Amino acid sequence: MELHKRSSSYCSSAPENYLVDMMNEIKIFSPATVANVACGFDVLGFCLDNVGDNMVIRKTEKKGISITNIEGFDLPYETELNVAGVSALAMYEVLDVDFGFEIEIYKNIKPGSGIGSSAASAVGSVFGMNELIGRPFNTTQLTEFAIKGEALASKCEHADNLAPALFGGFTLVKSVSPLKILEIPTPNELYATIIHPQIEIKTSEARAILPSKVALSDAIAQWANVGSLVHGLHTNDYNLIKESLHDGIVEPYRCKLIPHFKEIKESALNVGALGVGISGSGPSIFSLNKGLETANKVKDAMQNVYKNTGIEFDIHVSKINTDGIKIIG
Amino acid sequence: MELHKRSSSYCSSAPENYLVDMMNEIKIFSPATVANVACGFDVLGFCLDNVGDNMVIRKTEKKGISITNIEGFDLPYETELNVAGVSALAMYEVLDVDFGFEIEIYKNIKPGSGIGSSAASAVGSVFGMNELIGRPFNTTQLTEFAIKGEALASKCEHADNLAPALFGGFTLVKSVSPLKILEIPTPNELYATIIHPQIEIKTSEARAILPSKVALSDAIAQWANVGSLVHGLHTNDYNLIKESLHDGIVEPYRCKLIPHFKEIKESALNVGALGVGISGSGPSIFSLNKGLETANKVKDAMQNVYKNTGIEFDIHVSKINTDGIKIIG
Numbered sequence: 001m002e003l004h005k006r007s008s009s010y011c012s013s014a015p016e017n018y019l020v021d022m023m024n025e026i027k028i029f030s031p032a033t034v035a036n037v038a039c040g041f042d043v044l045g046f047c048l049d050n051v052g053d054n055m056v057i058r059k060t061e062k063k064g065i066s067i068t069n070i071e072g073f074d075l076p077y078e079t080e081l082n083v084a085g086v087s088a089l090a091m092y093e094v095l096d097v098d099f100g101f102e103i104e105i106y107k108n109i110k111p112g113s114g115i116g117s118s119a120a121s122a123v124g125s126v127f128g129m130n131e132l133i134g135r136p137f138n139t140t141q142l143t144e145f146a147i148k149g150e151a152l153a154s155k156c157e158h159a160d161n162l163a164p165a166l167f168g169g170f171t172l173v174k175s176v177s178p179l180k181i182l183e184i185p186t187p188n189e190l191y192a193t194i195i196h197p198q199i200e201i202k203t204s205e206a207r208a209i210l211p212s213k214v215a216l217s218d219a220i221a222q223w224a225n226v227g228s229l230v231h232g233l234h235t236n237d238y239n240l241i242k243e244s245l246h247d248g249i250v251e252p253y254r255c256k257l258i259p260h261f262k263e264i265k266e267s268a269l270n271v272g273a274l275g276v277g278i279s280g281s282g283p284s285i286f287s288l289n290k291g292l293e294t295a296n297k298v299k300d301a302m303q304n305v306y307k308n309t310g311i312e313f314d315i316h317v318s319k320i321n322t323d324g325i326k327i328i329g
Numbered sequence: 330m331e332l333h334k335r336s337s338s339y340c341s342s343a344p345e346n347y348l349v350d351m352m353n354e355i356k357i358f359s360p361a362t363v364a365n366v367a368c369g370f371d372v373l374g375f376c377l378d379n380v381g382d383n384m385v386i387r388k389t390e391k392k393g394i395s396i397t398n399i400e401g402f403d404l405p406y407e408t409e410l411n412v413a414g415v416s417a418l419a420m421y422e423v424l425d426v427d428f429g430f431e432i433e434i435y436k437n438i439k440p441g442s443g444i445g446s447s448a449a450s451a452v453g454s455v456f457g458m459n460e461l462i463g464r465p466f467n468t469t470q471l472t473e474f475a476i477k478g479e480a481l482a483s484k485c486e487h488a489d490n491l492a493p494a495l496f497g498g499f500t501l502v503k504s505v506s507p508l509k510i511l512e513i514p515t516p517n518e519l520y521a522t523i524i525h526p527q528i529e530i531k532t533s534e535a536r537a538i539l540p541s542k543v544a545l546s547d548a549i550a551q552w553a554n555v556g557s558l559v560h561g562l563h564t565n566d567y568n569l570i571k572e573s574l575h576d577g578i579v580e581p582y583r584c585k586l587i588p589h590f591k592e593i594k595e596s597a598l599n600v601g602a603l604g605v606g607i608s609g610s611g612p613s614i615f616s617l618n619k620g621l622e623t624a625n626k627v628k629d630a631m632q633n634v635y636k637n638t639g640i641e642f643d644i645h646v647s648k649i650n651t652d653g654i655k656i657i658g
Binding site for chain 1: 368369370371372373501502503504509511513539540541542543544545548549550551552553554555556557558559560563569572573578
């Protein structure tokens with residue numbers, strides 16, 4: 001990896017580094033994300049606005065990376081076993097500094113919910129560290145570090161949640177090796193509704209049920225949809241976005257893991273959702289909608305399905321977050 | 330199909346129809362096209378500028394469709410056996426007119442060359458007829474008629490050559506049923522170089538050697554490339570276009586049908602081609618290039634490969650034709 005270092009060392013007392021040197025602690029909001037986006041299995045993703053974790057990253061005299069507080073969910077404190085710790089270590093290994101970092105994680109995104117819980121942790125630590133040392137790394141480089149953390153959770157190196165969390169908006173991971181991320185424009189009126197039934201699906205299991213081969217005709221339909229979704233996002237064509245949000249490859253397998261998937265999907269489409277799909281590897285189900293009003297109607301429709309079945313759930317309505325991860329203190 | 334008819338009949342003497350009524354004959358240029366465009370098998374295509382057929386379409390007192398002259402190649406005069414005739418009949422069947430049409434075909438695109446020879450014939454007749462009767466049909470509707478002619482040649486209904494011939498530029502056929510065609514922007518400096526070795530590959534045979542199933546991992550790479558090519562065309566990003574022009578699905582099979590494909594490809598990339606692939610079902614090989622100078626260098630490099638092997642060939646350099654089919658007299 002090419003490191004875009006400033007010419008001075010990280011702890012230089014040169015005037016341009018004064019503020020950086022003074023800033024020893026940063027609080028960030030690390031957003032939840034939706035990967036796959038129906039037709040774009042393993043490549044597309046988008047970023048949510050009001051769902052995410054808070055994290056504090058702090059410079060310490062002690063060298064190394066340590067995790068000092070975790071709230072919200074029961075996750076390991078051992079750096080090497082924690083997603084945020086592993087991505088932080090990946091960055092730390094290429095730094096030549098005489099200090100360390102400690103990480104506090106205030107987790108709101110339930111692990112295994114399918115809206116990028118591990119990705120939020122993985123990007124949070126490296127984004128925060130990068131800010132504290134004067135941003136020597138660009139966003140793609142941060143994604144490369146975060147991939148190492150993400151791999152701990154999902155057993156494979158992928159970036160389809162990491163990219164939208166770091167870049168914001170819609171992203172397309174063109175390739176992982178070399179890592180190439182495209183920022184696709186986000187039409188202004190797009191809102192997501194996400195329902196999370198309180199069941200657990202492990203990413204590794206959700207991957208295992210997929211076939212290794214797919215019908216060429218299905219693959220052709222899928223790449224037609226990916227191309228037309230990208231075109232629809234560029235041209236603010238909500239009808240085309242609607243017509244492109246289909247998944248004939250993965251959904252037929254994974255929908256069986258999610259109770260009442262078909263009713264949820266039908267109920268959302270009936271009240272005007274542009275499209276509905278499995279968020280990441282599930283169990284969360286997302287819809288994309290034109291306008292907040294429709295997104296709220298979809299929320300009502302989706303939750304009515306689970307209310308009648310006794311399945312516990314969370315539900316969120318969110319504008320697409322075009323900024324991505326951000327400093328909040 | 331919804332017919333966008335004018336309220337008056339086709340032969341009305343209303344003032345706005347005066348010129349149309351006076352025009353009983355039209356001469357058109359029907360362009361060659363490149364389908365698939367590496368990553369976009371069955372969905373992407375682009376239009377060439379200076380390679381194509383000429384056709385004359387003429388209103389006749391005699392009802393029905395007749396083919397009265399064919400020059401260039403030996404093709405059937407029987408309307409039902411001629412691609413241009415079949416698409417003309419498809420349109421004629423939904424017209425309620427007391428006259429007919431005759432078609433003259435001056436064929437420059439060799440049938441079976443892989444640059445949309447049948448598509449040029451199929452669109453030429455319906456485009457010309459539509460002009461002569463005051464354009465009651467939109468371009469997508471013309472494509473629907475032309476699909477019937479194309480099916481005669483290739484034994485399946487597809488529109489990836491028809492769409493760029495009629496719309497010009499780059500097109501994405503999102504779906505055939507219902508027919509949905511997207512016009513993707515064309516960066517200004519894109520030039521194609523096309524080499525056509527004088528061997529015959531039948532479209533039906535080129536289809537038969539394809540596997541019915543493909544690896545999911547290959548399919549994912551392909552739709553990442555389709556998405557990024559569409560993004561690259563929207564953003565004039567020639568590097569991204571270059572990085573997207575790969576075909577891991579079809580080329581590994583079909584390249585075996587084309588002598589010295591790998592040398593041609595390598596020679597073109599070596600002198601700066603953005604990408605190289607099989608044009609349609611071959612045997613023509615296309616490259617996309619930034620700028621005319623590079624396109625000409627690629628021409629030299631490609632033809633050197635065949636010159637040394639004794640294979641006869643045609644070769645063309647063409648700007649991408651953003652207008653598509655046009656009236657020339």
